Amino acid sequence: MNRIGFIATSLLILLALLSSTMFVVDQRQFGVVYALGQIKKVITEPGLNFKLPPPFQNVSYIDKRLLTLDSQDTEPMLTAEKQRVVIDWYVRWRITDPGEYIRNVGLDENAGALQLNRVVRNAFQEEINRRTVRELISTRRETLMADVKREVADAVKSGKPWGIEIVDVRITRADYVESITESVYRRMQAERQRVANELRSTGAAEAERIRAEADREREVTVANAYRDAQKVKGQGDGEAARVYADAFGKDPQFAEFYRSLDAYKASMGKKGDVMVLDPSSSEFFRAMQSAGARAATPAR
Template sequence: MNARLQIVGALLGLLLIIASMCLFTVDQRQFAVIFQLGEVKKVITEPGLHFKLPMVQNVRFFDNRVQTLDSQEPERFITSEKKNVLVDSYVKWRIIDPQLYYVSVGGDESRARTRLAQTVNDGLRGEFGKRTVHDVVSGARDRIMEEMRGKADADARKIGVQILDVRLKRVELPQEVSEAVYRRMEAERKRVANELRSEGSAEAEKIRADADRQREVIIADAYRDAQKIKGEGDAKAAAIYGQAFGQNPEFYAFYRSLEAYRNTFNSKHDVLVVEPNSDFFKYLKNPK
């Protein structure tokens, strides 16, 4: 009985070993390629449990997810103006034909990345060489990425890979060129600032001159009006004096003489030299 159990156990173990050698699972994130004696026999793209011949066939798995090829250092390209620019980019790609991918690059991801990097680098170099710095920085950036994606994808399909996107993360001038550009921009800003200051000073002088002119005009008009009012007042006063003088000339003459006496003899130190029979003493000699 024990011998039978041992035999059954051995057979079950052997069956499990054979099953493990015959069956394999494919994850939804992978492709599976079955090889028979080193030759591609079958490509499995659907996830699940699958069968292979033990000892004769072997399986290799390839990632079918979207992968990123990101440049480690910015690449230096030359524009149509013969100016250097530093370009930092990345590529989104994935395997779409595992059999062609294996035949082309031996299923080696590093070889595939090298091939894609060379393709994108050459394409970008050609695109930048046809455009100016302004175009590659802002004007035609989207167009460059779209055209580059199409060209890179056409070449990548030769090795069973699809290029989903090519993006320019950063496009800038080299450090030595940037400093010169910044100095030129600073000089230009200073020139514009000085020009604006000059225009402001000229406008300020214009405003001051106009204000001074208006002030002179206002003062002249006020002086004219004041003189006119004063003249009218003097005329009215003269008319009143004339009217009063006309009503009693003798009293007016007497009043004026008293005013003259008061103003003349206001100080004890004043000296007056006149003839005694002068009209100045007319009312002193004969008050009546």
Template structure:
């Protein structure tokens, strides 16, 4: 039994020792072998590898993929005309020399990202200070990002960080919140001014159109009234001429007709009351049948 226990214990120790000597490097990683706190070897190809057991050798891993670093700094930067802008940017980078990277920054990718962020921030501060807001937003935006990338690459060459910067992009450039609110208020005031001006112009044009329409209406009504009066006058004259001609033919009928017209004009309402003496009044002569015949026209 003691022999079996010894064999089992020996097998377990052997397995533990073997597992501590084996390590796997993923295709997305660098494997860095340390020997007594010094870099012994950098494994760049994926696969299964051997090393000495701890504490003689140890292994650390670094990401070999293309990494993205997004800005998280809200501190404004002054432009050439002293306008304060808050910018957002992102950086694409990778570790190319793990040995240099570890000696300069350690085995944590976050340390490299922090150092890179500071360098990119300094480069943006320098380049934005040379340009106006208009240039940053439209005319020289691409030029700005190219200059920032160039400056960052130059600084990295002098520091031997083992890092390659692939691309730098500015995603947003905006005024600080207080200035943004002021700009929005100015834009709103300008839009209101233009709207009020358009309303005033429209109201003036409306009044002008209405005044012209009223004038044309008055002229049209006046002309129509003039023509109507003219036609009415011509009709009255023709009617008078017709009446005169008809009455001239029969004077007694003419007098009778005038009496009837007078009665109709006097008693045009049911409630009208006239108190007269029909027997002695000339007004009711037609009712009494005593209309005098008109003298016959003299013949010459």
């Protein structure tokens, strides 16, 4: 029984020792093998590899992919006109020589990013000092980014090489500092307000002109309609007078009686009007009396 336990323990120790000598390098990484604190070899190809067990040899990994460094600070920079501007930028970079990188920069990607941030900012400051705001924003922006990329690439290769490659440098935003930006926005707002007021004044004047033109056309239309109405009314009154004359000419007594009726109607046009007449001297009453006498006479 003791023999079986000894064999099992020995196998476990052997497997642990064997596993400590094997390591896998991912295709996205470099494998760096250390021997007593010194770089023994660098594994650049993915796959299974072997080393001596710790503490004789150890392994660490460094990212070999394309990395991005974004600007972190918002300190303003001075242009050639002494204008204070704030820029946002990013850098695309990768580690190409892990040995040089570890010896001259650091053990991981964060160490390179920290030092690279300082170099890129200094390069931008130097180039922006030579250019105006107009050149920074539009006319020479591409040239500025190319110059910064060249300066940063020279800085990481000179002296003690960093073992990295600068792939691209880009400006994502360039703007005035907040105090100047607010002043510019206020001027823009005042200008837009002035244009809006001018448009409102022009619109109000045009509305008044249109209303005046419409009122004039309305007055002309109403006057023409009244003139035509009066003309038609005059023609109707003339025709009515002619018809009355023809009808009254056929029976003068009826005509006189009808005129009397119209006179009485005009005199008593309102409710409550009272008229005092002498029946003996009124043609109307005499006509009514004669009409009543004829109605009372019996037919034979």
